Amino acid sequence: MPAANGAKCPAMALAEAILVCLTERPMTGYELTKTFDTSIGFFWRAAHQQVYRELQQLRASGFLDSEEVIQTGKPNKTIYTVNARGRRHLKEWSRAATERPPARDNLYVKLYALDCVDLAAVRAQIAERLVMHKARLALYERIEAKRFSGRINDLRRTGLKLGLQLGLTVERGAIAWCETALATLDQHLGKALRAGRERRQKASA
Amino acid sequence: MPAANGAKCPAMALAEAILVCLTERPMTGYELTKTFDTSIGFFWRAAHQQVYRELQQLRASGFLDSEEVIQTGKPNKTIYTVNARGRRHLKEWSRAATERPPARDNLYVKLYALDCVDLAAVRAQIAERLVMHKARLALYERIEAKRFSGRINDLRRTGLKLGLQLGLTVERGAIAWCETALATLDQHLGKALRAGRERRQKASA
DNA sequence: GTCTGCATGTAACTGGTTACATGATTAT
DNA sequence: ATAATCATGTAACCAGTTACATGCAGAC
CATH class of the missing domain: 1.10.287 (Helix Hairpins)
Known part of the structure; x- marks a missing residue:
């Protein structure tokens, strides 16, 4: 019987990179995208399309809570927060060893x-x-x-x-x-x- | 009007990694796979499925010539050789600058x-x-x-x-x-x- | 008027991984 | 017997990239 959570076993790492970013503070997809352009972007890049796609999945897996914020003069936004399940998943994931990826340069x-x-x-x-x-x-x-x-x-x-x-x-x-x-x-x-x-x-x- | 050759502009780099390997000597898909496990594998890994898939495309693009060798006691094999078009493509490709890929570790x-x-x-x-x-x-x-x-x-x-x-x-x-x-x-x-x-x-x- | 910033997506495609498949020969 | 080596693939899936789309606010 597979583990009860919706997570797959193998690498699956953009998901965790996003979770990790959100442990610092709750963010919108837009802010996350900017983060993937600077700080965590030094070693992991992701375009906004990928970020939004992954956020949907992470919410569906129950690792994130989301809150919509209605704004005036600006488009509305959704703020994502890592919940307890998300944190448990991260800790569990951190236990699995991972290989050095090839440079592919x-x-x-x-x-x-x-x-x-x-x-x-x-x-x-x-x-x-x-x-x-x-x-x-x-x-x-x-x-x-x-x-x-x-x-x-x-x-x-x-x-x-x-x-x-x-x-x-x-x-x-x-x-x-x-x-x-x-x-x-x-x-x-x-x-x-x-x-x-x-x-x-x-x-x- | 796009360039007359069948090559797409962006990265597309496993193809070139294979071409580069074949400039050393003609090889079968099987031998190429082993090469991607050792020498060029130090910085570029590829499974045999990927290698065979790419070989089909490279031949379809006219960059490779292939020759089937009938064997007894062993399965038959196909030896691939880089032709003049393939070499021209490689040189052309080498002129385009490419960014350092993110580590994604x-x-x-x-x-x-x-x-x-x-x-x-x-x-x-x-x-x-x-x-x-x-x-x-x-x-x-x-x-x-x-x-x-x-x-x-x-x-x-x-x-x-x-x-x-x-x-x-x-x-x-x-x-x-x-x-x-x-x-x-x-x-x-x-x-x-x-x-x-x-x-x-x-x-x- | 044009560009940048905010904020979100869909769709199509390419490239990489995992799983599954076949079948003979030779070495332990 | 069992495993490894030779030699080739198909199919499905996941991850990353490219192209296209919307629409307002404020700066220049």
């Missing part, structure tokens, strides 16, 4: 067959990534200084700080890698350039 | 609301990850020593080496993070333990 696919790609284009893409990683690192460092500099006692903020530290580690690693990758590719591009120059000189001689 | 979701989870269970999951990252690092180091130690000249192997270096960086970062995370969580778990002991002592006094 197109850029790595290009690296995997460097002889089949447009080298200059891929080089430019790595340079772009470098800029992005530096910006992300700077952002994380600002957040760290502003909100996680002193001693931290509560569990909630400890988790967030650990997440932030992970982010800092990842970005620093990525920056270092981008820099060596660019240097390596430049050697190859330089070789190609020099070969081109020689060919042209021979042709004109 | 359940473990990070748990960190995000550490006050709502089973702390001891999450600690155990991080410990498990640490073991996994160490094993992966050791594997990468063996591959580096065995196949990428000397000077490398060809572009293909340069790309693979860069990928490997990225892997090394990622694993080392992950290991360092897991260790600090475990230390941090142990402080909290220790606190909880001590509090429990005190409660029991008071009750028995």
Whole structure:
């Protein structure tokens, strides 16, 4: 006999990401969508369509309570709150181990067959990534200084700080890698350039 | 008017991951599946069902040629080869920039609301990850020593080496993070333990 | 007048996962 | 006997993306 609740066993993780966001404070779908664009969005992105769809299901499963707020001059909104069942579900879910998901990054696919790609284009893409990683690192460092500099006692903020530290580690690693990758590719591009120059000189001689 | 080829513009990346694998050598779906379990599988996983489905589409798009090999004592097999159109498509695809995909790791979701989870269970999951990252690092180091130690000249192997270096960086970062995370969580778990002991002592006094 | 913000959705499609299926050969 | 290896698929489902839709308020 399966468990009495309406939850399926496997991964099913956007649902929990939403629940987790709502444990901080009750929110509307719109606010949740913005959250998936910033804070939790650093590692989990979701479009508003997905958020609204999932909210329906979570309410149907009995994990959320909803309250409609009638507004004037603005569209009405529905505020969702995690209830006791939702919290129990979250704790239960947290016990199941989950594997590291694969990176599934197109850029790595290009690296995997460097002889089949447009080298200059891929080089430019790595340079772009470098800029992005530096910006992300700077952002994380600002957040760290502003909100996680002193001693931290509560569990909630400890988790967030650990997440932030992970982010800092990842970005620093990525920056270092981008820099060596660019240097390596430049050697190859330089070789190609020099070969081109020689060919042209021979042709004109 | 859309481009004359049958390719859609957006991500569509398993297709290219398969093409890239087949540029190394022609393979059957079965061999490809095994490749997605090991080498390219380090950053892109795909089950055999997905591989066979995609192979059909790639052949229909005219990027692959296929040849059936009749065998005795074993099931027949189909060997797929990337043709000129496929190679052109790959090069074209390599020019389009792609964003870093979100990590979408359940473990990070748990960190995000550490006050709502089973702390001891999450600690155990991080410990498990640490073991996994160490094993992966050791594997990468063996591959580096065995196949990428000397000077490398060809572009293909340069790309693979860069990928490997990225892997090394990622694993080392992950290991360092897991260790600090475990230390941090142990402080909290220790606190909880001590509090429990005190409660029991008071009750028995 | 055009754009951004607030607030919500439907529909169609693509990509990834799970379950189920077949059937011979070789190794333990 | 039992499991693993070779080799290929179908079907259903879940999750993520893209496109399309509505409508008011306030800023520029």
